[in-house]
Amino acid sequence: METTVDWAGGVRFIARTRGHEVVCDQPEDNGGTDAGMSPPEFLLASLGTCAASYAAEYLRARKLPQEGPRVRVRAEKASQPSRLSRFSVSVELPPLDDPRHIEGVERAVKRCLIHNTLLHAPQIDVAIEAPVTMEAGAAG
16 A cells, blocks of 8 residues: 655645545644645544444445444544544444344444554654755755
8 A cells, every 4th residue: 555645835735545635734723724634634534434434344244224334533632742542433323123233333343454553553664765965965
């Protein structure tokens, strides 16, 4: 998997993957133009859409009503270091005739790739690529 992110001016960026693109921006009160979701909101959207997809697949596989599901994701902020510290995922389902399917959907949602990625912190490697000009090299 790969996504490329390009600066689009100010604090706005365009993320591109497989021919799709989304705008990432900050709210106006944080220096942006509110042209798109902020990076933390994208993380919530990623967790929510993954959970919804796994819930919908559970319902589809069992030929249960698929109108929905609707997923709401909330997060709490923490500092030292600055991060999202706690996520809450709420899944609204269509009426089901057997309560055991509620547990089944919960198990399915907990198997979501993003859920498991957040539970088991991945290794993140950072590489900075920038040409050094002669003037910058002489100043140091």
